[in-house]
Amino acid sequence: MASASSGSRSTGTVRPPVPGRPRDTSRDLAILEATLALLTEVGYEQLSMEAVAGRSGAAKTTIYRRYRDKAALVTAAVEHRSHATPPEPDAGDLRGDLLGLVTWLSQQIAGQEIGLLGALFTGMRSDARLAEEMRRILRRDEAAMTDEPLRKAIRHGEHLAPRAAELFAEVAPAIIVHRIVIAGEPCDEAFIEHLVDDILLPLLRSH
Amino acid sequence: MASASSGSRSTGTVRPPVPGRPRDTSRDLAILEATLALLTEVGYEQLSMEAVAGRSGAAKTTIYRRYRDKAALVTAAVEHRSHATPPEPDAGDLRGDLLGLVTWLSQQIAGQEIGLLGALFTGMRSDARLAEEMRRILRRDEAAMTDEPLRKAIRHGEHLAPRAAELFAEVAPAIIVHRIVIAGEPCDEAFIEHLVDDILLPLLRSH
Amino acid sequence: MASASSGSRSTGTVRPPVPGRPRDTSRDLAILEATLALLTEVGYEQLSMEAVAGRSGAAKTTIYRRYRDKAALVTAAVEHRSHATPPEPDAGDLRGDLLGLVTWLSQQIAGQEIGLLGALFTGMRSDARLAEEMRRILRRDEAAMTDEPLRKAIRHGEHLAPRAAELFAEVAPAIIVHRIVIAGEPCDEAFIEHLVDDILLPLLRSH
Amino acid sequence: MASASSGSRSTGTVRPPVPGRPRDTSRDLAILEATLALLTEVGYEQLSMEAVAGRSGAAKTTIYRRYRDKAALVTAAVEHRSHATPPEPDAGDLRGDLLGLVTWLSQQIAGQEIGLLGALFTGMRSDARLAEEMRRILRRDEAAMTDEPLRKAIRHGEHLAPRAAELFAEVAPAIIVHRIVIAGEPCDEAFIEHLVDDILLPLLRSH
DNA sequence: AAATAACCGAGACGGTACGTCAAGTCTTGAG
DNA sequence: CTCAAGACTTGACGTACCGTCTCGGTTATTT
Numbered sequence: 001m002a003s004a005s006s007g008s009r010s011t012g013t014v015r016p017p018v019p020g021r022p023r024d025t026s027r028d029l030a031i032l033e034a035t036l037a038l039l040t041e042v043g044y045e046q047l048s049m050e051a052v053a054g055r056s057g058a059a060k061t062t063i064y065r066r067y068r069d070k071a072a073l074v075t076a077a078v079e080h081r082s083h084a085t086p087p088e089p090d091a092g093d094l095r096g097d098l099l100g101l102v103t104w105l106s107q108q109i110a111g112q113e114i115g116l117l118g119a120l121f122t123g124m125r126s127d128a129r130l131a132e133e134m135r136r137i138l139r140r141d142e143a144a145m146t147d148e149p150l151r152k153a154i155r156h157g158e159h160l161a162p163r164a165a166e167l168f169a170e171v172a173p174a175i176i177v178h179r180i181v182i183a184g185e186p187c188d189e190a191f192i193e194h195l196v197d198d199i200l201l202p203l204l205r206s207h
Numbered sequence: 208m209a210s211a212s213s214g215s216r217s218t219g220t221v222r223p224p225v226p227g228r229p230r231d232t233s234r235d236l237a238i239l240e241a242t243l244a245l246l247t248e249v250g251y252e253q254l255s256m257e258a259v260a261g262r263s264g265a266a267k268t269t270i271y272r273r274y275r276d277k278a279a280l281v282t283a284a285v286e287h288r289s290h291a292t293p294p295e296p297d298a299g300d301l302r303g304d305l306l307g308l309v310t311w312l313s314q315q316i317a318g319q320e321i322g323l324l325g326a327l328f329t330g331m332r333s334d335a336r337l338a339e340e341m342r343r344i345l346r347r348d349e350a351a352m353t354d355e356p357l358r359k360a361i362r363h364g365e366h367l368a369p370r371a372a373e374l375f376a377e378v379a380p381a382i383i384v385h386r387i388v389i390a391g392e393p394c395d396e397a398f399i400e401h402l403v404d405d406i407l408l409p410l411l412r413s414h
Numbered sequence: 415m416a417s418a419s420s421g422s423r424s425t426g427t428v429r430p431p432v433p434g435r436p437r438d439t440s441r442d443l444a445i446l447e448a449t450l451a452l453l454t455e456v457g458y459e460q461l462s463m464e465a466v467a468g469r470s471g472a473a474k475t476t477i478y479r480r481y482r483d484k485a486a487l488v489t490a491a492v493e494h495r496s497h498a499t500p501p502e503p504d505a506g507d508l509r510g511d512l513l514g515l516v517t518w519l520s521q522q523i524a525g526q527e528i529g530l531l532g533a534l535f536t537g538m539r540s541d542a543r544l545a546e547e548m549r550r551i552l553r554r555d556e557a558a559m560t561d562e563p564l565r566k567a568i569r570h571g572e573h574l575a576p577r578a579a580e581l582f583a584e585v586a587p588a589i590i591v592h593r594i595v596i597a598g599e600p601c602d603e604a605f606i607e608h609l610v611d612d613i614l615l616p617l618l619r620s621h
Numbered sequence: 622m623a624s625a626s627s628g629s630r631s632t633g634t635v636r637p638p639v640p641g642r643p644r645d646t647s648r649d650l651a652i653l654e655a656t657l658a659l660l661t662e663v664g665y666e667q668l669s670m671e672a673v674a675g676r677s678g679a680a681k682t683t684i685y686r687r688y689r690d691k692a693a694l695v696t697a698a699v700e701h702r703s704h705a706t707p708p709e710p711d712a713g714d715l716r717g718d719l720l721g722l723v724t725w726l727s728q729q730i731a732g733q734e735i736g737l738l739g740a741l742f743t744g745m746r747s748d749a750r751l752a753e754e755m756r757r758i759l760r761r762d763e764a765a766m767t768d769e770p771l772r773k774a775i776r777h778g779e780h781l782a783p784r785a786a787e788l789f790a791e792v793a794p795a796i797i798v799h800r801i802v803i804a805g806e807p808c809d810e811a812f813i814e815h816l817v818d819d820i821l822l823p824l825l826r827s828h
Numbered sequence: 829a830a831a832t833a834a835c836c837g838a839g840a841c842g843g844t845a846c847g848t849c850a851a852g853t854c855t856t857g858a859g
Numbered sequence: 860c861t862c863a864a865g866a867c868t869t870g871a872c873g874t875a876c877c878g879t880c881t882c883g884g885t886t887a888t889t890t
Contacts (some may be wrong), residue, residue, distance in 0.1 A: 019880045021840030048871060059842040118328045149264045171406065178381035184342045199378060206409035228861040255850060255861040415849040424699045434865030459743045462845060473868045532742045549805045588799035620823035642886045669876060680837045782846025
């Protein structure tokens with residue numbers, strides 16, 4: 001990858017000391033945070049490497065040493081952002097848990113995933129490897145936001161469809177993303193109730 | 208509309224004789240077709256006005272006289288493309304009809320909608336009006352591809368959920384787009400059967 | 415050459431009207447004059463295309479459309495500068511005429527040729543064609559400054575060496591350039607008298 | 622001097638024992654030879670410190686510890702190169718001796734001096750002290766190549782102009798450099814004969 | 829023997845300028 | 860007024876070197 005995930009994380013043994021001046025980790029942080037800020041402010045298209053350099057106080061070369069191009073930079077920035085943890089299901093019944101989970105999920109998608117989708121579209125053609133990397137992040141995030149939380153939500157032994165968690169992970173994010181991007185409408189309370197009552201609950205309860 | 212065109216097309220009355228050389232309608236066609244071809248070949252980001260001008264044989268001026276920028280051009284080009292008509296349901300049973308419809312639908316999305324999504328992401332920040340236009344097209348197309356066909360498919364009086372057609376139109380395209388874009392996997396036969404058997408049929412039959 | 419000397423200058427007939435917007439000649443002028451000014455101020459090495467663009471008010475692309483690189487630009491700028499005309503010999507005797515001519519010649523070389531020599535050294539390796547062009551200018555200028563003036567100076571029928579004019583053109587500029595560049599000393603009155611009395615006159619009068 | 626080196630090499634007295642690891646003299650040699658090689662290959666302008674470091678196997682730090690910048694490095698490299706000794710005059714007559722001397726001289730200039738001239742042009746504006754240093758080397762070399770050899774050549778008591786040696790040292794290198802740099806033509810046999818017969822001999826014999 | 833100090837390689841760092849590309853605007857001559 | 864052609868300004872791209880600055884590690888002399 002552009003940014004070394006370096007590996008060798010758990011060898012336990014001494015790592016062979018790389019020669020030369022080590023990278024300044026404070027630069028990494030400044031670059032990624034400037035990228036995230038600009039991504040939120042102006043979107044993927046309008047985000048320029050020049051602006052990232054300016055805001056982060058790093059030279060352009062310092063950025064390019066780490067990330068081969070804009071798409072890689074944005075990927076890393078999104079990868080780096082703090083991972084929000086889903087809320088604990090606490091409503092006591094499945095419908096309440098689902099409402100809470102879907103509400104939180106739609107906020108996460110609206111706030112964070114949209115920027116990454118721009119990078120995905122741009123990089124898709126020119127760099128398949130990079131596109132795959134972005135997809136990996138998106139999938140991992142969606143899984144984290146849906147899979148485990150749902151298993152908790154259905155702990156009450158309700159009589160649900162087999163593979164209910166997988167179904168939820170497949171359907172809920174798809175419909176939320178579709179609404180935000182294609183429909184261009186916010187995920188308000190009415191929509192979330194509709195999603196839970198008319199789609200998710202019938203689906204999960206079907207056998 | 209982005210395109211100033213439209214004007215005076217079928218008023219029936221005398222059109223005020225505009226002075227000067229009239230627009231060459233063959234240019235319109237050449238421009239839009241070059242745009243569509245390039246959109247398919249290289250994607251939205253890599254599509255350059257320069258290349259459209261070169262391939263269509265039109266001058267850049269001629270393009271900008273019609274479309275104020277790249278996003279508007281792509282919007283018009285997608286708007287212009289020939290509208291495919293959904294297949295007639297002919298399997299005799301609901302599952303067979305759904306399989307046929309979903310197969311055709313996923314091909315349409317994979318082939319045509321993806322290009323427009325790039326324009327949508329680009330234009331979203333800079334031009335809300337344009338984004339809305341692109342969404343209008345996407346919504347209209349999805350509706351055309353789902354609403355009417357489904358009504359035909361359920362003509363047999365099966366015992367379906369109320370508003371089954373709306374549900375289908377909301378769920379099916381969302382999941383297909385999500386699979387293509389986020390998962391990056393093709394909509395092959397196995398996936399389509401899964402979509403129909405595990406998601407759509409349970410959902411439509413729930414009451 | 416990078417800049418079209420275009421030719422067709424004396425065809426007398428209509429020149430086939432090239433399509434497209436013609437180049438803005440005011441840009442040519444501004445670019446060349448900014449180049450000359452900067453060349454004088456900071457020298458060849460420190461002259462940057464960026465600075466030329468800034469001072470001339472032209473975009474970098476406008477410069478690169480005309481001149482493929484810095485060396486070509488400087489060549490054109492020096493080519494463009496106003497050609498000074500040598501003084502009329504009016505001293506009445508050969509020595510006086512030579513003193514006047516050499517004085518003027520050394521001023522020209524000190525003021526104008528030095529900048530071009532930097533471009534010559536830079537371009538020599540990377541672009542033989544360009545180097546040849548610069549040499550052509552240098553030779554032409556030196557010839558104009560030495561050949562014709564000397565013929566006038568020796569009009570009195572003095573008993574000079576055959577090919578005296580060629581000898582002068584070969585020796586005088588060489589020694590002047592050498593003094594300025596290698597010795598790094600100015601061509602003051604004492605040096606000029608030395609050059610005329612100890613080198614040029616003996617040489618021209620030898621038979 | 623640019624290089625702080627030199628010091629204390631043959632004073633015979635005790636040199637104040639500087640603490641710390643002494644400089645690795647093998648590095649000096651590698652750096653200077655890499656510089657000379659690159660200077661010949663690509664010329665002054667294209668010679669980069671990075672390339673010198675790469676070829677010499679030395680780190681950039683090690684170079685900059687010795688030479689403050691490119692011009693100083695090149696100066697030192699040219700200073701360091703082996704000094705060729707002029708051929709003994711052995712033709713028996715003045716013309717033959719001059720032909721031999723000028724032939725050798727033009728080879729030296731073509732092979733070694735040209736590179737230094739690039740450094741001279743570059744450094745002239747930015748660092749007068751450095752330019753003066755380069756001029757010192759050039760002058761010293763030219764003097765070594767012309768002064769002493771000529772005195773030997775004219776040992777036969779020929780009837781020559783007073784200060785003939787100085788005249789030769791002033792005229793011959795100037796014309797050779799001029800031909801190579803400005804005319805861009807090689808110093809072949811015909812030119813050398815012309816230089817000796819039409820310029821040097823008449824000049825030296827004039828009284 | 830230890831401490832100190834300068835050396836060395838490697839390479840990261842903030843910069844400047846490069847030469848290129850595409851965007852969107854402007855200007856010509858011809859129709 | 861339209862068209863093709865192409866010049867124009869603007870702004871960002873990604874690259875190459877510049878000269879400086881850490882690093883880990885290596886010799887030397889001095890305590």
